[in-house]
Amino acid sequence: MRTSGVLMHISSLPSPYGIGTFGRSAYEFIDFLFDAGQSFWQILPLGQTSYGDSPYQSFSTYAGNPYFVDLDTLAWQGLLFPEDFRDAEWGTDPEEVDYEKMYRMRYPVLRLAARRFLDRGPAEFSEFCAAESRWLEDYALFMALKDQRGGAAWQEWEEPLRRRESAALEHARCELADDIRFWKVVQFWFFTQWREVKRYANDKGIRIIGDLPIYVAADSADVWADPAQFQLDEDLRPVNVAGCPPDGFSRLGQLWGNPLFRWDNMREDGYGWWFGRIAQASELFDVIRIDHFRGFDSYYSIPRDLPDARVGRWEQGPGIEFFHRMREALGEKDIIAEDLGFLTDSVLQMVQDSGYPGMKVLQFAFDAREESDYLPYHYGPHCVVYTGTHDNDTVLGWMEHAPAEDVEFAKRYLRLTEEEGFHWGMMRGALESVGDTAILTMQDILGLDGRARMNTPSTLGCNWKWRMKAGAVTKELTARLREYTQTYGRLRE
Numbered sequence: 001m002r003t004s005g006v007l008m009h010i011s012s013l014p015s016p017y018g019i020g021t022f023g024r025s026a027y028e029f030i031d032f033l034f035d036a037g038q039s040f041w042q043i044l045p046l047g048q049t050s051y052g053d054s055p056y057q058s059f060s061t062y063a064g065n066p067y068f069v070d071l072d073t074l075a076w077q078g079l080l081f082p083e084d085f086r087d088a089e090w091g092t093d094p095e096e097v098d099y100e101k102m103y104r105m106r107y108p109v110l111r112l113a114a115r116r117f118l119d120r121g122p123a124e125f126s127e128f129c130a131a132e133s134r135w136l137e138d139y140a141l142f143m144a145l146k147d148q149r150g151g152a153a154w155q156e157w158e159e160p161l162r163r164r165e166s167a168a169l170e171h172a173r174c175e176l177a178d179d180i181r182f183w184k185v186v187q188f189w190f191f192t193q194w195r196e197v198k199r200y201a202n203d204k205g206i207r208i209i210g211d212l213p214i215y216v217a218a219d220s221a222d223v224w225a226d227p228a229q230f231q232l233d234e235d236l237r238p239v240n241v242a243g244c245p246p247d248g249f250s251r252l253g254q255l256w257g258n259p260l261f262r263w264d265n266m267r268e269d270g271y272g273w274w275f276g277r278i279a280q281a282s283e284l285f286d287v288i289r290i291d292h293f294r295g296f297d298s299y300y301s302i303p304r305d306l307p308d309a310r311v312g313r314w315e316q317g318p319g320i321e322f323f324h325r326m327r328e329a330l331g332e333k334d335i336i337a338e339d340l341g342f343l344t345d346s347v348l349q350m351v352q353d354s355g356y357p358g359m360k361v362l363q364f365a366f367d368a369r370e371e372s373d374y375l376p377y378h379y380g381p382h383c384v385v386y387t388g389t390h391d392n393d394t395v396l397g398w399m400e401h402a403p404a405e406d407v408e409f410a411k412r413y414l415r416l417t418e419e420e421g422f423h424w425g426m427m428r429g430a431l432e433s434v435g436d437t438a439i440l441t442m443q444d445i446l447g448l449d450g451r452a453r454m455n456t457p458s459t460l461g462c463n464w465k466w467r468m469k470a471g472a473v474t475k476e477l478t479a480r481l482r483e484y485t486q487t488y489g490r491l492r493e
Contacts, residue, residue, distance in 0.1 A: 004431060004490040005040025006033060008442040010068050011097055014470040018090030019097045022193035023070030027200055032473050034204045036481040037491040041201060042209035042439055044390055050217060053099045053464045057217045059143065061277055062135040064190035066110060067102050073193060079113040096465045114185040128188045136184060142221035144179035145172055153219040155237060162236060205492055210285030214292040215242050215258035223259055229266060229273050230259040240301040243309040244341060253309025254458050260301055263318050271322060275329050282333050293337040294347045296322055320353045336384055357436065360385045362429055363392050366413065368405035376433045385435035387426050387444050390454040394443045395423040397450025423447045431488040438490060445481060446472055
């Protein structure tokens, strides 16, 4: 069945409180997808962002982003009053997230609501804490300790806490009991509100595609609580870190800095750490996009403390055995393999053997210097076609900044015209392709230039900020997207 959807992260939804949330705008966006005949809403990782604001570097692979908890919903529940939050300064630009303001202002409001919430002691909260205790206890303690130490990374904590000595942990649990409860309450709100959003989408026939980063942050509850799963030295610091080697897009490569996995240890315990992640993701999402899928075949290992990714080597990952054992443990899951980047024959074979659809990105197709595998006539149906991803420029930004000969090639190949709109022509190219699923970015649907780009890899300080203006989705825009979707046989049934 031919389907299509839209890539739009939660943070980019319009909201009067500085960042998109699980509130009214999320439901209105689902209504837009429904009216436009779409089948999917794709989002980025939902984890709690840390330094750099990237959803791919989170304090926990399990915990949700507190910024997405909707304040109006808490007010409706009697936990906040209008004067608690509605007149606050959440940022001056409605098209950009001010993360510094989020960090300074959101948590005092959430703490106020949490005190009122705990006074009620609802049974549902206790049930949630018991059901999620496997990760929630370590996460809440981790965040409480981090707050007490001014945000310092756990690698800088006192030795007994770094090494999780029982007496030190028990003392911290008693000393920080109120703070620990706060972090648990926020997670209760996050999961409760998200499940309502997902239920609303599913009831309208919209399925959620969620993003699962392959790596976790070094400064995370995951590494602190289970260091044996990672390549750490005796001082609990990464021996080697993750990234990508230099290529046509980055002469220095990409230095992500995440600790690498001890795949030997993971294999010995039946990959339980990984399968726990995937099991939770399959509850939160209908389809899971596994980021950097090629890392299961082989991964790029960079010695710690190097300034860039030019020096490194490829190491062997678990390969297809991982996915065979995952199916045995968890059953069949709907997964998209992010198979972009440097692909060897063994990587391509693993993707094929997995049975999961890979990704095709139209912006990668039009290199006038050489034949590209991303040209649509190379596609088979078993793939997901994108105009671009969160790491790409918008279509109009690409056309402005790409080499002129590449842009001319795209115009010829896709029959792009100013009358149609170059962005609509590129989206048409994705929709008319033979790929089973086409995903369009919301920035391209709105016809925005490169200022709306979500992320530029290997840069800091200017990413993950774009927000959609309130009122940007019109009846005319919705009708046009529906017409294109129907013309190319992708209308939701």
